[in-house]
Amino acid sequence: MTTQFTRRAMVGATAVLALTLAACGGGGDADDAATGGDSNELTVWHYFSEDNQVALMDAYAEKFSAEHEGVTVNNVFQPYDQMNSKVVSAAGAGQGPDVIVFNGAEWSTLAMAGALAPLDDHWADFEDADQFPDAVLHGMDGSTYAVQGYVNLLGLWYNADILEEIGVEPPTTMEELESAMAAAVEAGHRGITLSALPQSQGEWQAYPWLSSAGFDYENLDEAALAEGFGRVRGWIDEGYLSQEAVTWDQTVPFQQFTAGGVAFAENGNWQMGAAAADADFEYGVVPLPLDESGQVYLGGEGQAIGANAQNPDLAWEYLRSTYLDYDGQLLAQENVGSIPSRADASQEESVTADELLQPFAQTLNERGTNYPASVIPPEAVADVQAAVGQAWSAALAGQTDPEAAAAQVVGQLQGLIN
Structure with missing residues (x-):
């Protein structure tokens, strides 16, 4: 099986998206946002440095703010190799972000350190929970601590x-x-x-x-x-x-x-x-x-609510409106090329007909294995x-x-x- 793609065929759409997202601003400064803000602010920690990944974070901030009038989302970059230690250190000090986007395989490290809040009550009331396979839900001791809004491989x-x-x-x-x-x-x-x-x-x-x-x-x-x-x-x-x-x-x-x-x-x-x-x-x-x-x-990133989130309910609303939302998952597919974890979104034509995504989907079906x-x-x-x-x-x-x-x-x- 061979697929081939030309830069010229995709760059126009990508440029339009990039211009649209540029007005949303980039990631914040880690030193300026150790905790969530007031009731109208939400702090999200992530480790993305690629332009398209940062643009997705900006797109999510714009989407959520548009749907929740008066709410400001502060995206804060943390270096990949420092993310876990900073999250755990902040939690130990009774601080930390409202939402954490991290290496999904490392959910247990953060959960066992007491840095993540259980999602059980929110998940039990989530009307679209049945769209997600068990493989993207991560937890222990009867509680769920993280969800993956998409799959990467x-x-x-x-x-x-x-x-x-x-x-x-x-x-x-x-x-x-x-x-x-x-x-x-x-x-x-x-x-x-x-x-x-x-x-x-x-x-x-x-x-x-x-x-x-x-x-x-x-x-x-x-x-x-x-x-x-x-x-x-x-x-x-x-x-x-x-x-x-x-x-x-x-x-x-x-x-x-x-x-x-x-x-x-x-x-x-x-x-x-x-x-x-x-x-x-x-x-x-x-x-x-x-x-x-x-x-x-x-693989793919895990999403969780910080154990000391200033706004845990608003943090859940953010996850529900972005990573776990049908349109939000398609934003990740369009901008980053991630495969939606929702069953309905994964069948969208923009996913199934994409020449570049198809080999990854084939690998998912033929050789995909749990991570970790x-x-x-x-x-x-x-x-x-x-x-x-x-x-x-x-x-x-x-x-x-x-x-x-x-x-x-x-x-x-x-x-x-x-």
């Missing part, structure tokens, strides 16, 4: 101009991918970009390749894990992937891809707006060409992600050979999971 972006130059089709197997990367490098291009950061983003991007080698968190196969580490380390040795990947979060590799000169990028559906705005070449997406056991996380893996205890999620992310990064950096990295991290995982 990884695919293989490709530069169609480079593939045409080297005479290959978008790959459908691992062997085809490696052959195409070799041809691209021989022609003077780079092979692929991805993130090997030693934390949860690295683990997120590592898991498809590791599971493709036969690793999963239920079986903890050390040999399979070493094979997965070794394969991608081999891409660095062959010159397909820059060793600088160990310093890149998921934003930088895609910026490298859209700048041109790179055949492939392992990245997500949320990059559609960035591709339309920044890529001056024809591009497309196919599912990651994994082996039979390969799996792709179904359900076998991992909630209290161990952050430690598991950190351990695997660090091992992945060390193996790709050449600091540790793949076999030693696998042996070390499996020993850690056995204690954390069992």
Whole structure:
């Protein structure tokens, strides 16, 4: 299956949307908004830095303010790697935002720290609750603490101009991918970009390749894990992937891809707006060409009410009007390329007929898996992600050979999971 998209076909619509949202203002200053404001103010913490993601936050603020006269929404940026610590620290001081938008896989870290308010009463009265699958509701001890308004996942972006130059089709197997990367490098291009950061983003991007080698968190196969580490380390040795990947979060590799000169990028559906705005070449997406056991996380941001929200009822109204609303979910799809979590919104033609979203939808149906893996205890999620992310990064950096990295991290995982 091959899909191809041209920047020119989408950039007009994206430009109109960007101009519409520009008047809404950007994110606030974290130091200026540690808590919610008065009864007519709502503070929302997020970690988005991409223009299209920030524009979505502005669009939600505008939508909510238009529907709630006199209410001001303050969007406050927090760096991704500081979000959890700042949320927990604020909660410990009896402060914090009204709404938190965070890495959905880390809900347990925040909930166990007492930083999130239960959503149970609000959810019980929510008239559209039956539109949401259980997989996007996160909680423990009988309470729900976070919801995902959309699903994000990884695919293989490709530069169609480079593939045409080297005479290959978008790959459908691992062997085809490696052959195409070799041809691209021989022609003077780079092979692929991805993130090997030693934390949860690295683990997120590592898991498809590791599971493709036969690793999963239920079986903890050390040999399979070493094979997965070794394969991608081999891409660095062959010159397909820059060793600088160990310093890149998921934003930088895609910026490298859209700048041109790179055949492939392992990245997500949320990059559609960035591709339309920044890529001056024809591009497309196919599912990651994994082996039979390969799996792709179904991720996305979680949304929650802060434990010390100044306006908890207004915070719920914000969630209901934006992330959980039919039209609000389509705003995320149009601007960021996220797949709606509502059953009705996911069947909207703008989703089902989109040439770029279709490969992600195919992956969702064929290879999608829970994020984090359900076998991992909630209290161990952050430690598991950190351990695997660090091992992945060390193996790709050449600091540790793949076999030693696998042996070390499996020993850690056995204690954390069992």
